[in-house]
Amino acid sequence: MDLTEQLRLDPAAAVETLAPDGPAIPLGVGQGLDRHVLLDLQRQERAIAKKYVVIGQTVRWKYVAATLAGFTVWLSLFPLTMLHLVPLWAAFVVSYLIATAGYVTAHEAMHSTIGRKGSRAWFWNELTGQLSMIPLMFPFSIARVTHLQHHRFPNDPVRDPDYPDGAPNLRAALWKGWLNRQPGKTAHAHHIKRVLLEEVDTPEAKAALKQTAIVQLLGTLFFIGMALAGYAMEVAMVWWLPRWFALIHTHVFFSWETHHPQTGTGRYDNTRIFKSSVGSVLSMWIEYHLVHHLYPNIPMHLTKPAYFEMKPILEARGVDCSAH
Amino acid sequence: MEATLRNLFKIMPFLFGIGFIAPMIAQTMAYWHIAAPLGLSRIAFGLLIGAPWGLYATLRGRWI
Numbered sequence: 570m571d572l573t574e575q576l577r578l579d580p581a582a583a584v585e586t587l588a589p590d591g592p593a594i595p596l597g598v599g600q601g602l603d604r605h606v607l608l609d610l611q612r613q614e615r616a617i618a619k620k621y622v623v624i625g626q627t628v629r630w631k632y633v634a635a636t637l638a639g640f641t642v643w644l645s646l647f648p649l650t651m652l653h654l655v656p657l658w659a660a661f662v663v664s665y666l667i668a669t670a671g672y673v674t675a676h677e678a679m680h681s682t683i684g685r686k687g688s689r690a691w692f693w694n695e696l697t698g699q700l701s702m703i704p705l706m707f708p709f710s711i712a713r714v715t716h717l718q719h720h721r722f723p724n725d726p727v728r729d730p731d732y733p734d735g736a737p738n739l740r741a742a743l744w745k746g747w748l749n750r751q752p753g754k755t756a757h758a759h760h761i762k763r764v765l766l767e768e769v770d771t772p773e774a775k776a777a778l779k780q781t782a783i784v785q786l787l788g789t790l791f792f793i794g795m796a797l798a799g800y801a802m803e804v805a806m807v808w809w810l811p812r813w814f815a816l817i818h819t820h821v822f823f824s825w826e827t828h829h830p831q832t833g834t835g836r837y838d839n840t841r842i843f844k845s846s847v848g849s850v851l852s853m854w855i856e857y858h859l860v861h862h863l864y865p866n867i868p869m870h871l872t873k874p875a876y877f878e879m880k881p882i883l884e885a886r887g888v889d890c891s892a893h
Numbered sequence: 894m895e896a897t898l899r900n901l902f903k904i905m906p907f908l909f910g911i912g913f914i915a916p917m918i919a920q921t922m923a924y925w926h927i928a929a930p931l932g933l934s935r936i937a938f939g940l941l942i943g944a945p946w947g948l949y950a951t952l953r954g955r956w957i
Contacts, residue, residue: 747957754954799920
């Protein structure tokens, strides 16, 4: 009921709803907000975002350092398991965590938060992206082009490359994570290929598709070569199985859960603020995903403090902030 | 080149079954000191599982 109607029906109660220090006409949330209020909220939101982007610039080296350390450890797992210096189960756990976390560091590089093109830090941005994606056996080029397309059209069934991750619940999402990685018709790769060729249709997208085919072919040949050389268990526990688990992890907890139920396509409803099924650490602080979609230049680990600063503004806009 | 790659990808699960799954089964059995049944060698046993499984994945488009 709006104020005019309220005043007509019960003037005394209507007047009481007006806070003494509030506006003469109470403002609604979300869609009910006046254009000037919306602009003011946007200005406040941008000021907070800018602050965290600047902070991000001072700590971006951490993503580079984490990538170099992670990749070195991951690579060393091959000789360490071959020489029986590290048990296979431990190698599996470490490799799975590195491959999963690698998506987060690569994700920063996808948004060029480590270094912009043309800057001196660009080299480190690209190196971080390339090395981070190797344990996932997924070229950085295609990861970047699909992810940026996802940001343009989140939850769009035709134009969002991540749309096939959608599922009604966690169990179905895990099953979908498996089905989407199968070699046949259910493969997510078919949707990605179509989106890149028909929707994105740039030389970079076409080159990324070719690189993906080459990388996956070389990766498979490496698995076969290692197995024929007598190191099948080692390569399975250091790369093959951890990669599978990490791919399902990233698609379910970084993609499905962040956009579930994939109904909104607007700026404030295409993703959400939620509690992850695997907790904050294993979800790599992606629970504040709305902040990331609003301001992709804020590094992932800073979306949490940025969210808490933005929370009153987001609530005023009608965003559901009840999870945190 | 592109057609060759496409055809290679079509039969990749079968090649993976022979080239990776089969030796992995054989090496896992050796690691746990498990003998292959029916007097088979471990790699023959691995191929007996890996080859049809890879063929199934190639034809069906799914490993399971």
